[in-house]
Amino acid sequence: MSLRLGDTAPDFTAETTEGPISFHDWIGDGWAVLFSHPKDFTPVCTTELGEVARLKPEFAKRGCQVIGLSVDPADSHKQWAGDIAETQGHALNFPLIADADRKVSDLYDMIHPNANDTLTVRSVFVIDGNKKVRLILTYPASTGRNFEEILRAIDSLQLTDNHKVATPVNWKHGDDVIIVPALSDDEAKQRFPDGWKTLKPYLRVVPQPK
Ligand code: BEZ
Numbered sequence: 773m774s775l776r777l778g779d780t781a782p783d784f785t786a787e788t789t790e791g792p793i794s795f796h797d798w799i800g801d802g803w804a805v806l807f808s809h810p811k812d813f814t815p816v817c818t819t820e821l822g823e824v825a826r827l828k829p830e831f832a833k834r835g836c837q838v839i840g841l842s843v844d845p846a847d848s849h850k851q852w853a854g855d856i857a858e859t860q861g862h863a864l865n866f867p868l869i870a871d872a873d874r875k876v877s878d879l880y881d882m883i884h885p886n887a888n889d890t891l892t893v894r895s896v897f898v899i900d901g902n903k904k905v906r907l908i909l910t911y912p913a914s915t916g917r918n919f920e921e922i923l924r925a926i927d928s929l930q931l932t933d934n935h936k937v938a939t940p941v942n943w944k945h946g947d948d949v950i951i952v953p954a955l956s957d958d959e960a961k962q963r964f965p966d967g968w969k970t971l972k973p974y975l976r977v978v979p980q981p982k
Pocket of ligand 1: 811815
């Protein structure tokens with residue numbers, strides 16, 4: 773059965789471009805993004821991995837590590853890394869899992885046979901400090917992902933873990949947020965003493981808590 777939000781991210785051991793890892797140990801107490809790409813030496817994947825390398829400091833600011841995966845072997849990943857640095861201007865600075873035996877791909881349901889029998893689709897799993905799966909995305913091979921969106925979603929997850937708020941459409945860090953409907957007005961007064969704007973009883977807008 774495929775993974776669902778709130779499930780514990782399955783643990784595994786694997787070979788990577790940075791040596792063998794045990795996934796839960798590698799995550800440690802922080803957050804992690806595990807993402808698959810279909811194949812080494814392919815154009816869209818090359819751009820994606822360069823972009824994740826560029827954004828790595830932004831993931832780190834959020835206490836989040838990044839790790840990629842494809843069903844190619846580690847030697848191939850390492851050879852391809854030169855092309856990524858050369859063409860994208862950002863060298864690989866995070867591990868890529870070599871999943872030639874598809875152990876991890878199967879564990880995370882990253883191969884969708886009706887899309888492609890053998891290659892991984894573009895899966896993304898955001899995993900929190902308790903090793904719970906908090907967000908899942910699946911893109912086809914032909915569509916590169918927007919990793920700024922994944923950072924935005926992590927901002928929302930981390931904010932809403934700590935405050936009784938939800939984030940509205942197109943929200944980004946610093947924008948107003950929504951008081952969760954489960955919080956009564958009396959409870960909201962305790963948490964948001966400076967007040968909020970009521971557009972509807974269920975739609976109460978408040979500045980983002982610090
Ligand atoms: C790519 O990364 O460009 C790609 C990979 C597999 C199929 C199609 C495109």
